[in-house]
Amino acid sequence: MENKMIPFNKPYLTGKETFYIEDAVATGHISGNGKYTKKCQNFFESVYDFKKCLLTTSCTDALEMAALLINIQAGDEVILPSYTFVSTANAFVLRGAKLVFADSRKDHPGLDESQLEGLITPKTKAIVPVHYAGVACDMDKIMQVAEKHNLFVIEDAAQAIDSFYTGQDGVKKPLGSIGHLGAFSFHETKNIISGEGGMLAINDSQFIERAEIIWEKGTNRSAFFRGEVDKYGWVDVGSSFLPSEIIAAFLWAQIENIEKIQSRRKLIWDSYRDKISIWARKNKIQLPVLPAYATNNAHMFYLVFETEEHRRKFIAYMKGHDILTVFHYISLHRSEFYKTKHEGKALPFSDKYTNCLLRLPLFFELDVHSVIDKILMYESDK
The missing domain is CATH 3.40.640.10 (Type I PLP-dependent aspartate aminotransferase-like (Major domain))
Structure with a gap:
């Protein structure tokens, strides 16, 4: 099956x-x-x-x-x-x-x-x-x-x-x-x-x-x-x-259920952070940063890879284990519609997130530990 x-x-x-x-x-x-x-x-x-x-x-x-x-x-x-x-x-x-x-x-x-x-x-x-x-x-x-x-x-x-x-x-x-x-x-x-x-x-x-x-x-x-x-x-x-x-x-x-929903999402977010932090450092992957002035509403948990190729390999690995991960926006200054209208200087960090950021599954009914188990099995140098 x-x-x-x-x-x-x-x-x-x-x-x-x-x-x-x-x-x-x-x-x-x-x-x-x-x-x-x-x-x-x-x-x-x-x-x-x-x-x-x-x-x-x-x-x-x-x-x-x-x-x-x-x-x-x-x-x-x-x-x-x-x-x-x-x-x-x-x-x-x-x-x-x-x-x-x-x-x-x-x-x-x-x-x-x-x-x-x-x-x-x-x-x-x-x-x-x-x-x-x-x-x-x-x-x-x-x-x-x-x-x-x-x-x-x-x-x-x-x-x-x-x-x-x-x-x-x-x-x-x-x-x-x-x-x-x-x-x-x-x-x-x-x-x-x-x-x-x-x-x-x-x-x-x-x-x-x-x-x-x-x-x-x-x-x-x-x-x-x-x-x-x-x-x-x-x-x-x-x-x-x-x-x-x-x-x-x-x-x-x-x-009516916002407190219940938020509590569950934060529990999942915290599980990701706590369980994969060492793995992320070992594989040179950046985890989300929370400035001292900001709270966390657990909307998403993302990874930032060193290279686009590294991200591509991880997506393929997770898909092979029946887990869907997705990358996010293509920066607007690089879009088909607006790239010829962009008159400003280079935007290196926007480009970095376009190429290297990846979102992990995060929803109320997620079995997050099943996802974490598969993440921890992945090594970037293999």
């Missing part, structure tokens, strides 16, 4: 998803901004202290809303890491912005904060840090640069739900709550999921009213339903960013 392949990801179901979906259908209101949308948004506002939350159909949509809210125009420049998913960039390219790529850090795939000052020009409008693997960028440095140059900060927190940053003031802040705006993902590969789904966190009060309008296709429909206006109409640009109640109902079942 063939062994069953251990997948890279397997969505975890709490058991309440279909119950809440049926309840949403029974209410007769499934088009969005109903009972479950409000429950989810209220949870994030109360537990993580975001000023305002709006569920979206994806993190991509949340980022596109953010680009609209800060009024990105053709010719504006936006600083972001090259080592990120294309949605981070597309939100601003769609508005006509020029992308200015920062390299990754030597010790972590996140944006190198020390490069920011050298990338700013009179056309710079925003900085978009990506909290890769749910690990915080140095937000004090980023916010200080942004304040000095009067720039907006949009946190791409797609991977960073339930992760925190401790600033110079000693206060622990949720990721996505520090910049002017924050964008989250509930894609099926994330810690809590709704299949596809996302959320915009609004931390600057000046954006709250307009965000609701953009979210509701450019209308003041939300204000109408609260009784604040006697009729609603088209008052601004917008699109259909809000998800259905079915998506929100699914997400609510996940939210």
